[in-house]
Amino acid sequence: MIRVRNLESGYGALRVLKGVSLHVDKGEIVTIIGANGAGKSTLLKTLASIVRPRSGTILLNRAPVVRSSAETIVAMGCSLVPEGRHVFGAMTVVENLALGAYIQYKRGKKYEIEEDLPYVFSIFPTLLARKTQLAGTLSGGEQQMLAMARALMARPGLLMLDEPSMGLAPLMVKELFSVVRRLRDEGKTILLVEQNAKAALGVADRGYVLETGRIVLEGASRELLDNKDVQRAYLGKEYRKINE
Amino acid sequence: MLEQTVQYILSGLTIGSIYAIAAIGYNIIYNATGIINFAQGEFIMVGAMTAITLSAFLPLPLAILFAVIITALLGALIEICCIRWLDRPSVLRMIIITIGLSILIREAALHIWDEKVRSLRFFTGNEVSSVSVFGAHISPQVLWVLGICALIVVLLNVFFKYTLTGRSIRACSSDKMAASLCGINTRNMVTLSFMLSGAIGALAGCVISPITQTQYDCGTHLAIKGFAVAVFGGLGNSMAAVAAGLIVGLLETFSITVMPLAYTDAISIAILLLVLFFRPSGLFGNREAGRLKEF
């Protein structure tokens, strides 16, 4: 689905990604975990062409992504749900969703959009009840749902989620992650960035560990969950416990 | 007495609605880009001047239509040449650029049209025809101005609320990154806002021209009034601009009854200063939103 080789990226003089390589195959849930400031959001923003890469190659569905704009990436079937939701606060839930379907409208797929609206409401029933509410007045969890629903309206093959669990209660996190699993079962590919490593590795097939702009570890989720370094650094277990 | 009051009210509403349209022009661009386009007044002047020139060869409605299109294209040209390539410019830089543009357009207009005062012909009737409203005799053009300004406001509302393109422009104003993540080409939406702003400015210039007449530098005056009104209503809020425009228009006309004529222009400037001192977010703007903006 997406292949990244030696990606370097940053802001101005600041180098954030220092040669990242990774791949996500069709139908997988892949997670990227890492500490604050490791460059996770920068990685996703670079993949979404919000931030321009300095060097390296990105292949999306085998097609190279070269100096393209964020809009073309969406049109190529890859949608990012950014960190911090970024819903259109002064617009209603339905207006937000209609904007999510912008490229579908441009392609003239009116019929599909009419199917997609009930579909996203079936995934997030809470949104249906809040259809005409302004997005800015939704709770944090509802805004996260709306941000995901909006991205789904573009019918992406690859959905990139940047810290969907941020600031949410454990129950809500569970609900969101079950949605992530459902989406995968329905044929979507998912790249999930998370602080909450335990929950993320619980849902993902594979994972990468990003540290200061470099991938330091990769493997199946099971392996990463059992890995001592990961346990210590990201799962909050202490040495003593691990050695017991 | 009643006739005179009606007369004042109608003429206040007439200039007020033109101020409102100028203010809406500011707001559209402000919402899309966060900048104040000080060349807004020149759109009004260019629209009217072009229509006057074209009306020599074309029927009036066509002349106005082409003038509106040409001014919209001028708006697009300005955006593409002077704004688009800037990477996150500072507010000060934008102000300087748009003031520069306004001077440039004014000078160009002076060369194209000289300094003569012109006016578009009356849409219906002529200078002396009048209709009577509650006993007051007014020019039918006043009704044209009120009608067309109201139409512009209604159409803009429908456009921004219900069409995909209108919603996309709003999306870009509220969150550029999120808009481009929806697949919207945000740069094109900015160009479109300049075109829209140019188009409504030109239309306003055309309807008002028979009453106030047009000269190469008449844009400046309207730009200042429009800006005062936009700030008075709360920058970015177009419906508030309508209310603010009508209030300023009425205040100006009624001030004639208590103050010398020469002071009318001081009214809007005084309002602008008072608003900036006591309520920088504008009459109807909320303080929160005011603080979020870039100035």
Ligand SMILES: Nc1ncnc2c1ncn2[C@@H]1O[C@H](COP(=O)(O)OP(=O)(O)OP(=O)(O)O)[C@@H](O)[C@H]1O
């Ligand atoms: N727009 C920006 N301009 C300049 N520097 C930035 C910008 N965004 C992020 N950075 C810097 O890039 C580095 C990586 O940031 P990034 O947001 O990618 O981290 P992250 O892994 O997503 O962290 P978190 O888990 O806290 O979200 C940080 O040092 C940050 O200060």
Ligand SMILES: [Mg+2]
């Ligand atoms: Mg982040």
